[in-house]
Amino acid sequence: MNSHSVLARFAATPATLFHNPRAEGGGGWPDDLEGLLGSEDCAAARLDVAAWPGYAPTPLRDLSGLAQAAGLAALSYKDEGGRFGLGSFKALGGPLAVRRLLARNPAAGDGATVACATDGNHGRAVAWAAQAFGCASAIYIHEGVSQGREDAIAGYGARVVRVPGIYDDSLRRVQADAGENGWILVSDTAGDDFDQTQLDILQGYTTLADEALTQLGQAPTHVFVQGGVGGLAAAVCGHLWQVLGARRPHTAVVEPEKAACLYVSAVNGKPTLFPGDLDTVMACLAAGEVNLPAWRILDRAADTFLTIPDEAAVAGMRLLAEGIGGDAPVVAGESGVAALAGLLAACADGGARKSLGLADDSRVLVIGSEGATDPALYRRIVGRSPDEVGGTG
Numbered sequence: 001m002n003s004h005s006v007l008a009r010f011a012a013t014p015a016t017l018f019h020n021p022r023a024e025g026g027g028g029w030p031d032d033l034e035g036l037l038g039s040e041d042c043a044a045a046r047l048d049v050a051a052w053p054g055y056a057p058t059p060l061r062d063l064s065g066l067a068q069a070a071g072l073a074a075l076s077y078k079d080e081g082g083r084f085g086l087g088s089f090k091a092l093g094g095p096l097a098v099r100r101l102l103a104r105n106p107a108a109g110d111g112a113t114v115a116c117a118t119d120g121n122h123g124r125a126v127a128w129a130a131q132a133f134g135c136a137s138a139i140y141i142h143e144g145v146s147q148g149r150e151d152a153i154a155g156y157g158a159r160v161v162r163v164p165g166i167y168d169d170s171l172r173r174v175q176a177d178a179g180e181n182g183w184i185l186v187s188d189t190a191g192d193d194f195d196q197t198q199l200d201i202l203q204g205y206t207t208l209a210d211e212a213l214t215q216l217g218q219a220p221t222h223v224f225v226q227g228g229v230g231g232l233a234a235a236v237c238g239h240l241w242q243v244l245g246a247r248r249p250h251t252a253v254v255e256p257e258k259a260a261c262l263y264v265s266a267v268n269g270k271p272t273l274f275p276g277d278l279d280t281v282m283a284c285l286a287a288g289e290v291n292l293p294a295w296r297i298l299d300r301a302a303d304t305f306l307t308i309p310d311e312a313a314v315a316g317m318r319l320l321a322e323g324i325g326g327d328a329p330v331v332a333g334e335s336g337v338a339a340l341a342g343l344l345a346a347c348a349d350g351g352a353r354k355s356l357g358l359a360d361d362s363r364v365l366v367i368g369s370e371g372a373t374d375p376a377l378y379r380r381i382v383g384r385s386p387d388e389v390g391g392t393g
């Protein structure tokens with residue numbers, strides 16, 4: 001497979017780039033960001049997660065064939081599809097917060113209900129944790145969340161409430177209902193009213209970045225990570241900065257062009273609402289408002305913000321399912337593949353590639369944040385079921 005035929009698939013799906021003038025390269029992890037993402041707290045969170053039954057590091061897939069086709073020295077894909085059997089990295093954050101919230105609220109006792117709004121994966125993880133830690137859960141979803149994702153959440157015994165509108169509408173509803181009913185809110189996003197829960201979630205997410213660094217053995221030159229409200233990206237970029245200091249890689253945050261709240265916030269230099277219905281195939285990234293603590297980290301830790309059209313994610317899913325140049329096939333969901341799609345869209349565009357400093361000696365880490373969390377949708381897009389692609393069908 002030559003580079004032309006692979007990158008040609010992304011020629012019609014260009015990425016839009018913004019290089020962040022406030023990114024701090026060249027220096028160590030700033031002391032004042034420790035208050036948001038404390039190194040020791042993160043280490044404790046990772047120890048906690050690693051002690052849960054069923055914990056195992058997720059695989060780091062070596063995509064040498066694709067690297068060659070894209071004109072890169074190495075391409076590693078951190079595949080979160082198998083995380084705790086929940087299909088995404090979200091199993092690292094919400095459940096840790098649930099555990100800590102229950103520990104902080106012993107008075108809630110057996111009758112506790114944890115609640116959250118979700119595009120799918122966070123709610124699934126919170127419902128799983130509620131079942132595992134012995135409390136009830138109420139999970140709020142919006143119109144755009146597929147039936148497959150709703151069923152997966154309900155499968156963990158959650159009460160699922162569907163709310164008209166977008167993610168932010170479901171968030172406001174669950175906040176109101178939790179207040180009225182005395183439920184414990186486990187929100188993975190917040191504005192300037194953020195509290196320890198959102199910080200706990202970021203700490204849990206650092207697990208995947210920590211594993212990836214160990215698996216790589218050598219620091220990457222570039223990291224591509226997808227953004228919804230920004231929590232995952234903040235944890236990944238923050239952790240790499242904590243560990244690697246001034247040697248931290250170039251960090252790039254990829255969002256759907258139809259739901260790019262981090263991108264517009266970067267352009268404006270302050271948290272900014274992304275308007276519209278956020279209608280994107282990358283459903284788990286469909287957020288109109290940033291998570292404030294995550295934003296405060298990304299504002300200084302993210303070097304480039306990219307947006308991509310839906311077609312780039314679709315092309316990325318198909319390409320991973322094929323396996324390029326001898327690479328083993330990988331099953332990736334629409335949001336899970338966004339970081340890789342952003343990288344390939346940038347590689348297909350000479351100007352973007354150059355401005356990101358991507359070259360034939362680059363060693364790139366991309367975060368694959370989910371597997372096929374909606375198998376029916378996966379089949380429609382890829383033409384085969386996840387089992388068939390993954391070699392178990």
Ligand SMILES: Cc1ncc(COP(=O)(O)O)c(C=O)c1O
Pocket residue numbers: 088089090119121122226227228229230231232233284285287335336369370
């Ligand atoms: C699969 C997947 N990838 C990425 C994200 C983005 O994470 P965040 O909203 O913390 O930016 C999400 C969020 O739900 C997700 O489910």
